[in-house]
Amino acid sequence: MGTLKRTKISDILSQPVIGEQVNIKGWVRTFRSNRFIAINDGSTINNLQAVVDFENFDEALLRRINTGACVSVIGKLVESQGKGQQVEVVVDELDVIGDADAEKYPLQPKKHSLEFLREKAHLRVRTSTFGAIYRIRHAMIFAVHKFFTEKGFYNVHTPIITGSDAEGAGEMFRVTTLDPTNPPKTEEGEVNYKEDFFGKETNLTVSGQLEVETAALALGEVYTFGPTFRAENSNTSRHLAEFWMIEPEMAFYNINDNMDLAEEFVKYLAKYALENCKEDLDFLNKRGIDEDKQKPQNERNELSLLERLEFVANNEFVRITYTEAIDILKNSKPNKKKKFQYLIEDWGADLQSEHERFLVEKHFKKPVILYNYPKNIKAFYMRANDDDKTVAAMDVLFPGIGEIIGGSQREERYDVLKARVDEMGIPEEDLWWYLELRKYGSAPHSGFGLGFERWMQFVTGMTNIRDVIPFPRTPDNAEF
């Protein structure tokens, strides 16, 4: 093997130097006609074709060029005589770095079902679809930090292990070092968490919001971007037990400023993807169109993936209050014809998926921000409006995904928040520090949470959230 330094395929394809001697290393996608090796190294969705003259190579070596094998080739970059690619490498040296037994390697040069690939999560990243998803995921992570950095926000790491049970966003995973078969007991016979690692009950976080509020009331504009855990027994295409959430929190923002930021943020991400992930998005766009062709007319997307991204990047979101939404829904055809499973009758009802979908997908046909919800269906920390019936909450609803962002202006008035905490029976000893923020130099502030994987669903067009995170954690599944 020569000593030539390895070049990434993306570099070769973006600035090809015809006649140059190159070394590429990657994984074999197919070996056609005993002559053409399609190699992918993950740097781009595109393969580089290596051309071998089989008379110059040992037959035993060529037999090891199987789909999935890792190879290194050295050769001259030339213009391709074939139609499918601009350039290719005429191979002088060929090495198999890692064999892949063709009889056992599960990925074949053909379309596999997403369900099958989920069971092969350690290998699915070697497919075009998942390679594209991983690369876009990285681009979106970067764009999140870029957006907030450009706006002067500070990233804050909030704790993953939390001692507060009051976040109120769902069931939590317990964190303990106690022996589950023989835990220490109190005199009353209950598990004695005073003897646990932290000297109290602890859980994995369900939200960094409460902690990040402390930073907002000092640094001004901050955000968290971290793992989040929900022990809900949710079995849907848009829920994970472990997911990543982006939670900006801003001092001196009211609910309108908050909605402005949320809209600007997702538009920025959509634009960033369109500008920086073109090849991967083109592939997923085509994939989506092919998928749609398999579906009945009424289940097809009206817009392609790229059109949906363009649409979000370039169109104003609709903003209506909960009350206005109820009026629209009450007078809607499906409500009058009793097509909704849950009919809208009175103000105050929580909106169901079917209602959100109607507003987003049928009535407005664009992203919708609903705000000013009834206070009794929302969390304790949301700021009470003057009408005494609603709170300054807002949800951003997206077609096909539903709620992608949930946020609110926070209650900054100590007395009002204290009364609300008491009213809802939340143990104050867990929240003393959160209440103290309102005692000392309190300020109006707002924030929201964006489910990163839900956003990834929108950007990639993947309909199951388990396909936009490398190793999904869901009820009854923590493989890998």
Place this chain on the structure above:
RNA sequence: UCCCCUUUAGCUCAGUUGGUUAGAGCGGCUGACUGUUAAUCAGUAGGUCCUUGGUUCGAGUCCAAGAAGGGGAGCCA
């Protein structure tokens, strides 16, 4: 957690009213092929029909329970 659907070769699927030896395409293997693009052509191997129990002379097919996967709902991001 609830409702619905699915489970047959490595993968994607077909399998008639319950009937004798369970099929196809792709993939694998063997061979051919020096401009292929999920290469192509010829040949070939490959099955706990998800599991358990039941009905029946006879079950891939019917019934019951369970498991796994998918879709929808709730909860939410």
